[in-house]
Amino acid sequence: MPPSEIPTDWDLHYREDHTPWDKGSAAPPLLEWIEKNPNQLTGRVLVPGCGRGHDVRALAGLPEVTEAVGLDLSPTAVSLANSFPKVSRERYCVGNLFDLEKNHRGTYDWVFEHTCFCAIPIDCRESYVTGVWSSLHPSGSLLSVFYLNPYDDEHQPEDGPPHGSTLEELDALFVRSGRFSIQESYVPSRSYPGREGLERVMRMTRQG
Template sequence: MSEERSAFDWETRFAAEDTPWERPGLHPAMLAWVEAGELEPGARVIIPGCGRSPELGFLAARGLEVTGADLSATALAFQRQAVETAGHGAALLEGDVLAHRPDTPYDRVYEQTFLCAIPPRLRVDYERALCDWLRPGGHLLALFMQKDVAGGPPYGCALPAMRELFPAQRWIWPDDDSFIAWPHPSLTGKPELAGILVRR
């Protein structure tokens, strides 16, 4: 997603430390997925809209092949310093991640609410990119923001809308009751529904 495709100035917000969407520490859904064996050493994973999230360095330290992407040069400079200081490696992509097409498909996408950050008009482009990024059988580790009020970011990602966006022809869905709601501590407790979709 390029700056031209987003009305939200992410770089200015990161540079000004005006980032209320950032969580303190690792997302509990990430820890649950690690415990469930979803993120094993050697797996290739991409984090679109990685920002300054600690998950990138955490997965690199676990031995995963991690790619982080963001529009913000400030956020990526933070990630670069963090992984280098820790003695790990990660690929970092600055710019329009929706145009990214890897030479080798990924095993996992950690969807840490990137979907709720992009304008809804770009969601179809994102779903197509996800299909291109993931190998058949690859997993989308999704966090769908639940929000009743219009506008954003964050934009609400209600499950009925997500089922239309990620159709059964291309994605295997879990049962709706398997989604776990994780309230966001900084965004008035808005829940993020965590679930895993499998690319057919």
């Protein structure tokens, strides 16, 4: 899907500073996973839909990460991400996960997902899987925090994003498609306030 057809004007959200998803810090389930799995995140890491880059900076600070790359459709988000002091080897690029430039293909050891999958149109989910799969090198891994149930009194399924998902759907998209195998899947014990019990951490390895 070309950026002009993406129904949400993400850049406008950043220009108007209307970014309720941004909690000003890295995702608690990511920090929890890093604490439990020291030294496992290594090499080059891609964060699609990185927004202001809080997760990218947490990843860039890990000693074994050689480069953390944040990718976002929104030039304003990328400019805001670049305005934070650099932690280490991190970089931000404007780009579309559904139409990855050649330099992002087959090159990453890890992809970290957090609130990009729930933000895209539901009919783009197969393109999301293809984008993540293509960015990884053949034995690369996807570490993901899926916001399975983002609904509340103000926000219902018909008016996303964010859009919810189910384990069944994730299994069909990632595993039964032949693209990934699941190594780990659990409900994180640390979440932003209000997201407790609504997220799922999954670690998957690229197949094929």
